[in-house]
Amino acid sequence: MTRTSTLRDPRVERALSRMFAQAEHDDVAAAAVVADRPTGYAPTTARERADDAAAIYMPISAEGGRLLYNLVRAARPTTVVEFGTSFGISTLHLAAAVRDNGRGHVITTELSRAKTAASRRTFAETGLDDLVTVLEGDALDTLATIEGAVDLVLLDGWKDLCLPVLHLLEPRLSPGTLVVADDTSFPSMAPYLAYVRDPANGYHSVDFPVEDGMEISCRI
Template sequence: MFEAAARDDETEARLPGIRPDERAALTAQELADAVREIYMPISADGGRLLYNLVRATKPTSVVEFGTSYGISTLHLAAAVRDNGTGRVVTTEMSRSKAASARETFAATGLDDVITVLEGDALRTLADLRQPVDFLFLDGWKNLCLPVLRLLEPHIAPGTLVVADDVDLPDLGPYLDHVRDTANGYHSVTFPVEDGLEISCRL
């Protein structure tokens, strides 16, 4: 999967172009459909870090915003399986990506610890009633803060919240939020690929 993801730039080049001024006018669903062939994965080192964080914290409920083709989900689910407890609830807006991810989860034998919520995460996660013991945010960057705020009532003190791609400008409002301790987080940037922001709920 990482080999396929390494060709993301080639894949994007042959897709119908979306100019920067057009992106702003697209809905999250339209943008997800436009880039449905692009993997947009976490890095290999980022995946290993996620695995270690989940192994160390032993969360019962892991929530992921943004499955794509499921590379990060596999790292989270492998850690849950190796811990011997817990489940991963993940979200994906693209129907074709969600279908492909489900096939991969079944092929790896991790599908029994993964629940895929298909559609707009702000809607699918609104029905979540369980505590969030570990949160990974890797969907559209401008939606990371709204998703966090949606889930904050379910996030207990000591819970880790991790976001990918700190270098992307759209993540700015989220980073401003978690880097201000007045908002109830202690945050540190981990320098791997495009950067992971690891925040502890205070």
């Protein structure tokens, strides 16, 4: 029997094609947001940052999305947690893999009300909304409400918050849980990388050279 990835579903292909095209158009605007706050946006609150970038796509790369899909297919997680929905490009890859596994659910969190609404529309249009729960609000608040084990984590929100979010989720990470962080070449990711690369903190970590860098860490 021939099987086709949900990423090949015409609804998903159309959504990803549209969003990647918009993201490419937004590259200059996204770079300007970063340039205004070269140290990881520290001078502003998470809410102010979300408002600044409410209309800007700052997505995972296409190659990074395919990597996420493969990781979820291989790990077969029951609960996937994503920090930083944005418009939902990475979430679609996660949800497509969950669909093809025949098990699991994606919990994702986004501070921007506009992006939350847009991503929910996209998940409904692609037929993946039954596999995704979008939590609107500050991730340090919304993710604190999660119950049970977390089996795979994607950290792709504001870079200075990746380590605090990881600390928040750590009590729910079992041995073997994968934690993936995007944009690791950003200077503001240095504290996060130092933490997961220190064996004393309980991870086996490897740098994966995709676009702006990804770190794949296994909880040991």
